[in-house]
Amino acid sequence: MKRLLVISFFVVAALSCGCSQEEDTLSNQREKLVSYLERTHSPALVAESSLEEGSQLPYYSVAGNTVCRYIKNVYDPNRVGQPEVGEHSTVSITFRAYVFAFSNISDSTFPFWSNDPLLESAYEGLGLTVADGVWTFEPLVLQMDGDILKGLRLALLGCREGDDVEVYMTYNMAYGDGLFSTIPLQSPVAWFFTVDAVE
Incomplete structure (x- = not known):
């Protein structure tokens, strides 16, 4: 019985340590x-929560x-009249997705996935073409x-056409602990996109 209690203690301690390490990673990110x-x-x-009423400061939510x-164009007066993304919308986006290293993403930063037609010629310069099975450069349609x-999904809700x-997200909001393409485990990611259409 004493041995079973000791083993149980170590199992619980090991599980707690794993949860603590995961929470440390998320907290750090x-x-x-x-x-x-x-x-x-x-x-x-x-932070949006720090904005004073009437402020026009750029903010994140x-x-x-x-x-x-x-949202770069959040203060555009014409934005309010555009269709808004809801729980059951069909949304079309043009995007670039990056593994995020907590530093500015420049034109020389290579995305891990994109459908941005502006990048197509850059990929062709590397010898990659759509015909070779590389990404499509058509808008991505999401339900x-x-x-x-x-x-x-959380980032799109409340966005408007145009x-x-x-978007910057911790690994648990992106691909989690699993492997996805060339993304290292527990990687935060950044998505830059334009909302092309909302239905």
Whole structure:
């Protein structure tokens, strides 16, 4: 009986350690995301919860655990009249998706997935073509009530047609612990997209 209690203690301790390590990773990624957005991102952003009424400062909003969204054209007066993404919408986007290293993403940063036609000639310069089975450069059509990334779903909700959006998410909101393509385990990701159409 004593031996069983000792073994049970070690099993519980090992499981607790795994959960603690995972929470440490998530906490660290959340802190780094916020630090990046508020200090390094250009323009520097403020948290939506910190905005004063009537402010026109660029801001990020937070959803889930943690998805940070920056809508570049949020103050455009014509934006309000555009169709809004809801729970059951069909959305078409043009995007670039990156493994996020908590630093600015430049034109020389290579995405792990994209359908942006502006990149097609860059890929062809590397000897890759759509005919070779590389990505399609057609808009990506998503069913909001379908099978899409949790973080991307949260980021899209409330966006409007024509929005130019940057989204930064912790690994659990993206691909989790599993392997996906060339993305290292527990990697935070960034999605830059425009909302082409909302139905």
